[in-house]
Each structure stands twice: as structure tokens, then as C-alpha cells.
Amino acid sequence: MFEKSISAKTSGNFTIHYFASASSFTSKNTETLPAPMKLLELFPVLEKMYPGIKEKVLYSCGVSLDGEYVNVEVDEGMLIGHGAEVAIIPPVSSG
Known part of the structure; x- marks a missing residue:
């Protein structure tokens, strides 16, 4: 946890991974975005x-930050730091 707080203060980039419908919508599997970024700003940045x-994909997606699920609205003070990995994970169904 200590490393996350230090990396959040360092400028650079973080990697965002798109899965399933998020990948289809963006036509990308991964890309980098500038860090640090407040977690609360992530969806507005992606919408821009x-x-x-936001309406077609993100409303139903889970978001993970460095392998741990986060709630974009609840964890609003959290920063996405340099070197972090974010994943946009649409719901998965099994049949």
C-alpha cells in the first residue's frame, strides 16, 4: 500500500486494459493515460x-486498480499513479 501512495504522486503514465465490450467499443485492448489521475475522473476522461x-459500456463494468476491484464512486479520493494498471471489466455470464 505504501508504494501505491508514492507512485500516485509521481507523474508519468498508467496502463488501462479493456476487456470484452469495452475493448470492442474502444477498438483497443490497452492504452496509456497520464498519471496521476483521480479515480473519480476516470469515467469522464474515457467519455470524452x-x-x-459511459452509457453503453461503463455503467455496468467493474474496475480494478493494480489487481484489486475498486468502486469508482466510493473510492473517489484514490489516485491512479504512474505505473498503475487499471482494468475495465464488463460483466461476465456463464451458460
């Missing part, structure tokens, strides 16, 4: 980059 993604 990919108009319509």
Missing part, C-alpha cells in the same frame, strides 16, 4: 475520449 462509452 470515446463518446457514449
Whole structure:
């Protein structure tokens, strides 16, 4: 946890991974975005980059930060730091 707080203060980039419908919508599997970024700003930034993604994809997605699920609305003070990995994970169904 200590490393996350230090990396959150260092400028650079973080990697975002898109899965399933998020990947289809963005036409990308991964990309980098500037760090640090407040977790609360992530969805508005993605909406600006990919108009319509919030309503069509993100509303139902899980988000992980460095392998741990986070709640974008509840964890609003959290920073995405340099070198972090974010994943946008749409719901998965089994049949």
C-alpha cells in the first residue's frame, strides 16, 4: 500500500486494459493515460475520449486498480499513479 501512495504522486503514465465490450467499443485492448489521475475522473476522461462509452459500456463494468476491484464512486479520493494498471471489466455470464 505504501508504494501505491508514492507512485500516485509521481507523474508519468498508467496502463488501462479493456476487456470484452469495452475493448470492442474502444477498438483497443490497452492504452496509456497520464498519471496521476483521480479515480473519480476516470469515467469522464474515457467519455470524452470515446463518446457514449459511459452509457453503453461503463455503467455496468467493474474496475480494478493494480489487481484489486475498486468502486469508482466510493473510492473517489484514490489516485491512479504512474505505473498503475487499471482494468475495465464488463460483466461476465456463464451458460
